[in-house]
Amino acid sequence: MDEYKIVIKMFNNQKSKINDTIACLYISSKYHPPKNLIKHLGKKILNIKLLQIIQNTTPNFPMFTQAELTTYNGKNGNPAYIAINGVVYDVTNEATWAAATHFGLSAGKDLTNAFASCHAGQPILNKLKIVGKMADE
Amino acid sequence: MNKKTGNCPNFSMRQKTASVLVNKVIDKINKENLKKSNLIWLELTGCSGNIISLLDGADPNFKDLISQMVNFIYNNSLMAAEGEAAIRRLFSVADDDYILAVEGAVTTKDNGIYNIIGNWRGKPVTAYEAIKQLGEKASYVIAVGTCASDGGISAAKPNPAECVGIQSILNKKVIKLPGCPCNPDWFMGTLAYIMLCGEPELDDKARPLMFYSTLIHDICPRRPYFEKGIFASKLGEKTCMFKLGCRGPVTRVDCPITKWNHRVNWPIGDDSPCIGCAQFGFPDKMKPFISYNTTREESK
Ligand code: HEM
Ligand code: SF4
Numbered sequence: 421m422d423e424y425k426i427v428i429k430m431f432n433n434q435k436s437k438i439n440d441t442i443a444c445l446y447i448s449s450k451y452h453p454p455k456n457l458i459k460h461l462g463k464k465i466l467n468i469k470l471l472q473i474i475q476n477t478t479p480n481f482p483m484f485t486q487a488e489l490t491t492y493n494g495k496n497g498n499p500a501y502i503a504i505n506g507v508v509y510d511v512t513n514e515a516t517w518a519a520a521t522h523f524g525l526s527a528g529k530d531l532t533n534a535f536a537s538c539h540a541g542q543p544i545l546n547k548l549k550i551v552g553k554m555a556d557e
Numbered sequence: 558m559n560k561k562t563g564n565c566p567n568f569s570m571r572q573k574t575a576s577v578l579v580n581k582v583i584d585k586i587n588k589e590n591l592k593k594s595n596l597i598w599l600e601l602t603g604c605s606g607n608i609i610s611l612l613d614g615a616d617p618n619f620k621d622l623i624s625q626m627v628n629f630i631y632n633n634s635l636m637a638a639e640g641e642a643a644i645r646r647l648f649s650v651a652d653d654d655y656i657l658a659v660e661g662a663v664t665t666k667d668n669g670i671y672n673i674i675g676n677w678r679g680k681p682v683t684a685y686e687a688i689k690q691l692g693e694k695a696s697y698v699i700a701v702g703t704c705a706s707d708g709g710i711s712a713a714k715p716n717p718a719e720c721v722g723i724q725s726i727l728n729k730k731v732i733k734l735p736g737c738p739c740n741p742d743w744f745m746g747t748l749a750y751i752m753l754c755g756e757p758e759l760d761d762k763a764r765p766l767m768f769y770s771t772l773i774h775d776i777c778p779r780r781p782y783f784e785k786g787i788f789a790s791k792l793g794e795k796t797c798m799f800k801l802g803c804r805g806p807v808t809r810v811d812c813p814i815t816k817w818n819h820r821v822n823w824p825i826g827d828d829s830p831c832i833g834c835a836q837f838g839f840p841d842k843m844k845p846f847i848s849y850n851t852t853r854e855e856s857k
Contacts, residue, residue, distance in 0.1 A: 494851055494852045495850050495851060495852075496850060497851075497852060498852065499852060500852055512852050513786075515774055515783065515799065515806035516806045516807050518798075518799050518800070518801075518802045518803050518804060518806060518830075519799075519800060519801065519802030519845065519848035519851045520848075520851060520852060521802065521844075521845065521848070522807070523807070523838060523842045523843075524838070524841060524842045524844065
């Protein structure tokens, strides 16, 4: 519910970058069918083209199982991914994650709890690239 | 100072921060009746690295500090007195005004019995008792180095003596100067500022903003390599050490500017990644210090 408001606010503020929108929409869609959200937004947005981009891009995120995620540990030339609240982020080139490690944490894992312990309420995830979603196992 | 940064006011002015403040204090002492402060330097559970580092200070240097700025009451490594005579001197100012600098963490296990710093009236004095007693009465407490600030190496896993940073056992604000060791500029600049104006502006972790406000990564001379994705694959290469595990992007302090040993060099300038020695959580949270097997594509 609140996610709707956030997305709408982003549009109203004219700050929305396509990436942010997709990210936001994507996170929301964990709880709401994306179609409803898009319908809701449709009233607010004149830019139909943007809407199409969102519609076309959303379903393309791959799903990861826990086991698959472990291979993206930043070792042996693999990229470094981490999962937070069901969304998979790429930290391969994130400066604070040098050598795929950050304050004793390493990539290739679900770090939802660790993230909440130090960064709760900080808007830093939107600077990371989203690469997928965790599959319900 | 290297050629590239020679004209940058951010660099040239910040290199002088500590010496400007120290000279101002000395000037005021000579001309305006500013009183020399009593300084006690207590070493708890550490390696004496911070006092050794302080001796290496240049512009401002240690000689200016002890001869013109403070009455240096006590330091176990440097003072002439020893045994009970030294401890007597330590407690001699307990009723006066004094600034307390502390290096090393506090061992708390079994009432601090694992670090005895001397004998007083025939009884052993633990580091724990000393910091409790002298810390609460001091006009300012400065934690010098990472162990005093946050436990540091002394509190690294498995931490058998249950070491903690001094803030954990004191009921008053501790100004923190993390770094392994603390740079002489950070200590002398902070002390001089206190003598001139009182408490300096601090961040949310009680570090003086004048030295600890900028990420190393944001003032690192190798930053252009980072932006272009040109990364070192082994020690000794002159490019960005991000893939080797550089902690410059999470470490806030101005060591690319102040540098070390008479401003000769600093870790990244000598092709070694930053290991985050001035970041809270060092060393455990900054590990691994070096990684070779990372996201880099294998060379063919
Ligand atoms: C679990 C997933 C985590 C992610 C994805 C993450 C991500 C990040 C990012 C992107 C930044 C840079 C922030 C910025 O640009 O402003 C950052 C900084 C930081 N992180 Fe994390 N983090 C995580 C966990 C943690 C944990 C568990 C801790 C605490 C132990 C921590 C402590 C810090 C600190 C202290 C900084 C700031 C350093 C500074 O600028 O002074 N992080 N993190
Ligand atoms: S060497 Fe370290 S501090 Fe310097 S640019 Fe690279 S990652 Fe940042």
